Amino acid sequence: MAEKQRVGFIGLGYMGHGMAKNLVEKGHPLVIKGNRNRQPVDDLVGRGAKELATPKEIAAASDIVFLCLPGSPQVEETVRGEAGLKAGARNGLVIIDTTTADPNSTVALAAELAPLGVRFLDAPLGRTPKEAESGELDTMVGADAATLADIKPVVECWAKRVIHVGPVGAGHSMKLLMNFLSLGYAALYSEALTIGAKTGIGKEVFHSVINGSRMDCGFYQTFMKYVVGGDEKAHLFSIRNAHKDLRYLNAVANAAGIAHYLATAVKNPYAHAEATGQGDKNVPQISDVIAAMNGVKL
Numbered sequence: 443m444a445e446k447q448r449v450g451f452i453g454l455g456y457m458g459h460g461m462a463k464n465l466v467e468k469g470h471p472l473v474i475k476g477n478r479n480r481q482p483v484d485d486l487v488g489r490g491a492k493e494l495a496t497p498k499e500i501a502a503a504s505d506i507v508f509l510c511l512p513g514s515p516q517v518e519e520t521v522r523g524e525a526g527l528k529a530g531a532r533n534g535l536v537i538i539d540t541t542t543a544d545p546n547s548t549v550a551l552a553a554e555l556a557p558l559g560v561r562f563l564d565a566p567l568g569r570t571p572k573e574a575e576s577g578e579l580d581t582m583v584g585a586d587a588a589t590l591a592d593i594k595p596v597v598e599c600w601a602k603r604v605i606h607v608g609p610v611g612a613g614h615s616m617k618l619l620m621n622f623l624s625l626g627y628a629a630l631y632s633e634a635l636t637i638g639a640k641t642g643i644g645k646e647v648f649h650s651v652i653n654g655s656r657m658d659c660g661f662y663q664t665f666m667k668y669v670v671g672g673d674e675k676a677h678l679f680s681i682r683n684a685h686k687d688l689r690y691l692n693a694v695a696n697a698a699g700i701a702h703y704l705a706t707a708v709k710n711p712y713a714h715a716e717a718t719g720q721g722d723k724n725v726p727q728i729s730d731v732i733a734a735m736n737g738v739k740l
Contacts, residue, residue, distance in 0.1 A: 501528075628729075
């Protein structure tokens, strides 16, 4: 039986911890980079992972390195920093970026690392931390077919659906499109709820009509768990991250020369929320932001 590939993991947040847990539990030697939140680090070390101090050390100790970071600036620093992955890389290393990142940055990093014999590709995530823990995430992979075949068995340790969407960068583009839809829903629901509240239709009545109708969907249900049920943890994705993703989407549209009226409009309430100190709130709470802008309390 062939030896399991050595795996490194950087970014042990809501999604990263579950993904890394599945890798080590399914037999891959795992090295991780610690962070300020010690709970996921200590848990993984207890399961057999080894903690290393720098990305450079992780690159040197790994065949495949996964990144699950807040955004492209953090990815670029992790790769290019003085003690970054590039400094410890060798021919044959594969770096898989599961961050929701800027595709333009992704393509540039892949081109920069290729002369070293390092393959850099994107595999951003779909679904929630619950599926990360159970190993049932979706992932949208941007890579050539040969690289996808090489990495798929490792990715399947934490992903139930592995979808090849195109070359490097395509995964991140598709993820931004997916988030544009969900964050657009959130803005649309919020404005509709605000108009309703202003004209005498409360959130409970609104929900009684939309719930179970053709306008219902899984994201709507999660969103309304906060609006009607008050569950602030119904959707653990911050407004700050939402704003970042919408900025990336608009940058992609700009680079492609696309007229993007809706992408700009959807971005603005998230920009307002972050600018007014509400970036740490979760996405369904954009409903409160839009209501307050209009003098309404839902």
